[in-house]
Amino acid sequence: MNGQPMDKVRRKVLACAAATAGLVLAPGVTLLAAQGADSKKRWGLLIDASKCAKDCEVCVVACRDENGWSGHQRPATDPQWIRKVNLRDPATGFTWSLPVMCQHCTSPPCVDVCPTGASFKRADGIVLVDKHICIGCRYCMMACPYKGRSFVHEKITNQKPYAPRGMGTVESCTMCVHRIDAGGVPACVEACASQGGGAIISGDLNDPSGDIAREAAKYGVGRIRSDLGLEPGVLYRGAPL
Amino acid sequence: MSRTIALREIKGRSRGYWLGLGGLALLAGSAVAATFYIEHNGLHVTGMNNQIAWGMPHVISIFLILAGAGAFNVAAFSAVFGRTVHAPLARLSGLLAAALLFGGLSVVMLDLGGPQRLLVAMSNFNFKSTLASNILRYIGFLIAVTAFLWTLMEPRMNRYSRGAGVVAMLLGLSVSTGIGLVFGFLVAREAYDSAVMAPMFVAMSSSFGLAVFILVLAGACSWTGRPLGGFIVGRLRNLLGIFAAVVLYFTTVQHLAGLYATEHHGVERFILMEGGVHTFLFWAGQVMVGGILPLFLVYSPSARKSRRALLAAAAMVIIGGLSQLYVIIIGGQAYPLVLFPGMEVSSSFFDGAVNPYTPTLPETVLSLGGAAIAFLIVAVAMKFLRFLPETLADAALDPHYRPPSED
Numbered sequence: 307m308n309g310q311p312m313d314k315v316r317r318k319v320l321a322c323a324a325a326t327a328g329l330v331l332a333p334g335v336t337l338l339a340a341q342g343a344d345s346k347k348r349w350g351l352l353i354d355a356s357k358c359a360k361d362c363e364v365c366v367v368a369c370r371d372e373n374g375w376s377g378h379q380r381p382a383t384d385p386q387w388i389r390k391v392n393l394r395d396p397a398t399g400f401t402w403s404l405p406v407m408c409q410h411c412t413s414p415p416c417v418d419v420c421p422t423g424a425s426f427k428r429a430d431g432i433v434l435v436d437k438h439i440c441i442g443c444r445y446c447m448m449a450c451p452y453k454g455r456s457f458v459h460e461k462i463t464n465q466k467p468y469a470p471r472g473m474g475t476v477e478s479c480t481m482c483v484h485r486i487d488a489g490g491v492p493a494c495v496e497a498c499a500s501q502g503g504g505a506i507i508s509g510d511l512n513d514p515s516g517d518i519a520r521e522a523a524k525y526g527v528g529r530i531r532s533d534l535g536l537e538p539g540v541l542y543r544g545a546p547l
Numbered sequence: 548m549s550r551t552i553a554l555r556e557i558k559g560r561s562r563g564y565w566l567g568l569g570g571l572a573l574l575a576g577s578a579v580a581a582t583f584y585i586e587h588n589g590l591h592v593t594g595m596n597n598q599i600a601w602g603m604p605h606v607i608s609i610f611l612i613l614a615g616a617g618a619f620n621v622a623a624f625s626a627v628f629g630r631t632v633h634a635p636l637a638r639l640s641g642l643l644a645a646a647l648l649f650g651g652l653s654v655v656m657l658d659l660g661g662p663q664r665l666l667v668a669m670s671n672f673n674f675k676s677t678l679a680s681n682i683l684r685y686i687g688f689l690i691a692v693t694a695f696l697w698t699l700m701e702p703r704m705n706r707y708s709r710g711a712g713v714v715a716m717l718l719g720l721s722v723s724t725g726i727g728l729v730f731g732f733l734v735a736r737e738a739y740d741s742a743v744m745a746p747m748f749v750a751m752s753s754s755f756g757l758a759v760f761i762l763v764l765a766g767a768c769s770w771t772g773r774p775l776g777g778f779i780v781g782r783l784r785n786l787l788g789i790f791a792a793v794v795l796y797f798t799t800v801q802h803l804a805g806l807y808a809t810e811h812h813g814v815e816r817f818i819l820m821e822g823g824v825h826t827f828l829f830w831a832g833q834v835m836v837g838g839i840l841p842l843f844l845v846y847s848p849s850a851r852k853s854r855r856a857l858l859a860a861a862a863m864v865i866i867g868g869l870s871q872l873y874v875i876i877i878g879g880q881a882y883p884l885v886l887f888p889g890m891e892v893s894s895s896f897f898d899g900a901v902n903p904y905t906p907t908l909p910e911t912v913l914s915l916g917g918a919a920i921a922f923l924i925v926a927v928a929m930k931f932l933r934f935l936p937e938t939l940a941d942a943a944l945d946p947h948y949r950p951p952s953e954d
Contacts, residue, residue, distance in 0.1 A: 382596035386896045394891040406886065406894075415735060421679035422671035439671045441664040444600040445678050451735035453884055453896060456597050459590040474590065474660050530886050534734060546890055 345429035348412075349486055350511040350539035351495070352518045352527060353404055357505035357544075360403040363390055365506060368497030369407075372482060373469040378460060385456030387479045388494060393546060404545055405494065405506070407479035408433055408454035409530060409538030416446035416455065425476075431511075431539050432481050442474040451531050452538075454478045481508070511539060552635040552944070553937045557771045559930035564770075571923040578916020581909040582657040593910040598902035599880045604658040606872045607914035609726055610755060611651030611921060612685070613748065614868075616719040617756020619644035619692060620786075623719075626695070626712025632782060632944055635936040636764070637712075638699055642925060642934050643760055644719065645692045650921025652685060657913050677732055681725040688722050691715035700933070723752035730875065737814035738879030741804065747797035751868060754790035758864035761787065763925065765858055767935055776941035778948070784857050788845035791864055795838040798871070810888070817882045817901070818874060825878035828870040837867010877904050 369388045370376055377384025388407040394400070410433045416425040417433065424440035427433050435446075447455045455478040462471045468484035471477055482492035490496075491508045498506045509516040518541065521527070528547035529538045557564075585592055595602040622640035625633035633640075656665050673679050691714045698708035727748030733739040761783050768775040802819065805811040818829055841860035843850065850856035881902045886892065892899030906914075929935055941948050 378591070380591055381895065382598065382897075383591040385597065389894050389896040389898075391886070391892060391894040391896075391898050393887055395889070396891050406898075415733075417673075418675050419678065419732070420673055421668055421676045421682065423673040424671075439667050441659055441668050443659065443668075443678060445676070445729075447597070447600040448880070449733055449735055451884060452886060453597075453898065457590070457600060459596075461589060474586075546887060 343428040343430040343432070346512065348431040348511040348539060349481055350410065350431065350509065350518060350541060351481070351492070352507050352509075352521055352541045352543065353545075354505045354521075354543045355402050355404040355545040357503035358390075358402075358404050359503055360390075360392060360401070362403075362502050364497045364501045365405050365494035366390060368493040369479070369482075372466075372493035373480070374464065374466045375456075375469075375471070375477070380459075383457075383459040385458060385477060387456065387477065395546060402545055404542065406452060406454075406530070407494075407540070408450075408481075409452050409536070409540045410479075410481060412537035412539065413535070415449040415451065415536065419445045419449040421445065428483075432483050432486070433478070434480055434483065435476055435478065437470050437472050437475045437477075440475040442476065444476060446476055451534055451536070511541075552939070554635065554638060554933040554935060555937050556931060556933055557767065557929045557935055559926075561770075564926070564930075568923065568926055571919045571926065574912070574919035575916050575923060578653075578657055578913045578919065581913040581916070582660065584909050585913070586660050592907060594904050594906045595910070596902075596904075598897050599877060599904040601876055601880065602904060603906035603910050604654050604914045606869065606876050607917055608651045608654035608658070609876070610869055610872055611647045611654065611917050613651075613723055613726060613752040614755040614759045615644045615647030615649075615651060615921075616688065616722040617752035617754065617790075618647055618760045619715060619719045620753055620756060621760055621783075622695065623712060623716040626708050627716050632779065635939065635944075636760075636779070638696060638934045639764060639767075639929075640760060641692050641696045641699070641715070642928055643763060644715075644756070645689055645696075646921045646924040646928070647756070647759065648685060648689055648692075648722075649924060650917040650919075653920045654914055654917030657916065658910075677725060677729050681722070681729065684718060684722045684725050688715065688718040691718050719752075720749060723749045726752075730879070735884065736879055736882075737811055737885060738818070738875070738882055741801060743797060743801050743804065747794070747801060750790060750793040750797050751871065754787070754794050754864055755868040757783065757787050757790055758861040758868070761861040762858060762865075763922075765854075767929065768939065771935065773935065774938045774940035776939055776944060778941040778945040779939050780854060780857060784845055784851075784860075787857070787860060787864065788842060791838055791841045791845070791860075794871075795834070795842070798833065798838070813885070814879075814882045818878055822878060822881070822901075825874050825881060829874045829878075832870025833867050833874060836863045837870060841867070880904075 366388050373387060375385045375387055388405050390403055391406045393402040410431055414427055414433050417427050421443060422439045422441055424436045425446050426436060444457055447457060455476050457476050458471055458473050461473045465471050469480065485492060495506045495508045498504060507517050509518045511518055513519060521543065522541060525543050527541040527543045528545065529541060530547060532547065593602065619640055621633050622637040624630040625637045656662055668682060691711065695708065695711040695715045698704040698711045724745045727745035730739040731741055731744030765775060802815060805815040818825055820826060841863045844856040844860040881904065883899050883901060886898065
């Protein structure tokens, strides 16, 4: 021991151990200090079907461009984070057209059934997929009542850094979480307001003075398959629900 | 039982044995190659897509896992319920249970793209997920069956075989229940969302497992020249008849419940009348070939005494079982999700449309590879360990056996 007393050696060993532990734990401490999703908020969308034109797809195009999920001209396997659904009442012949995407349920079945916890709901209600631990079992696609999810069938190149994707994993609308976290609005909302009929608004469902709460109180809104009790965060007005 | 029946390895030196082994190995290797092909070219080379997310690999893997859990019933009859007549068959029953389960899990692994994904699944658990808890059930069942086989094969451990058998039997029951609940808990889809799925899958498991067991036992005895008497065959025949009838009963209950609730009339009309291949597989495959004909072959006085009739009945139960799982898994997804009840619906994502599915060669080979792996394990294990009784002749098994009189 180079002639050093035992106590000094012990102290050195302990100091090294403490320094190593500090280096290992420091990033975690930093993470803990970072701001997470705000549980007081409940992000959601309100879609007014009466303002949504049948042949308008600007929300779909904007989402595709924003998140980079363009397909391979194979409709059965190409992903669709958002799609326009056309409805017709067979009794009256009345028609509607409205966008449908992940409904960001309060009690999401995809989160319940996911074996690894890859499907998860943030504290502010946004439902996402952790691509690192998604094993591609597709049980969430079986469980989602809204056809909200797609499976990535091909290798992905040139993906957006804020919307990671990967072959063999499942994906869906993220409500443009990168924009929301930066204080913005989802791409579909922005595009619909500027190029479409202004049919989609986004906001905090818990905010009683927010746009969505005001509209909901004034006109009444509904949720797709509200009978399932999943309490989606996407509300619809003027749709046959 | 008049005397203790010895168990002995099969010789496994014949040309047929090695050819069979080579064929199975080739199929298993082809399955691995198919996985690489799919992973390399993209998953669109399978027939599965965003509408039919679970396809042929899921049909075959669930069949194998269910059959594995059900194949243990014969061992359970002897080890747990003390039916000594089944005792010589307990080892083969346990071997088949473990091998079929392993084969089924291999298909799951290949479909997911490799073993690394199973590692992720085993290190990240969502305990509310039926799939996640099923992984624990599968592993538990495999361990319990292996332990059970050890207690049978190691004389010092024989006294623990009953306990190990009870644990394995309960875990097997839990495996088939768990698979039923994978579908039963899916409230979103009209074809599922029913508690009857759990007991129906238990019955299916027993039926499929026994059918595979009967064919493997008859094949092994025939190829190795070991006697298989009418006494044990009669027991297995009666059991197969009971299991097939129970599956038919639960199928009836499942569809009667659907026909009673107006909201399910659409999916019932689809499966029972207008579903094309699904309707055909339901009536011709599941009900007729998998239910009514086996019951006729098992219980009709004219066919009762025929060994071939029993083997045909077992083969039919397997064909019917595959049809049933195809109708449940593929048919349940082919029928469109109902987002807007009462409305006519269309979209670029196939809302409101019946979803077609055609399995491609790579996914079919990948799926059949699981069965090949299972039977490869059985064939190799029987060569090196004592799984197969030397004789199952009536004289050795039937306590009331009397040799035929000479006059």
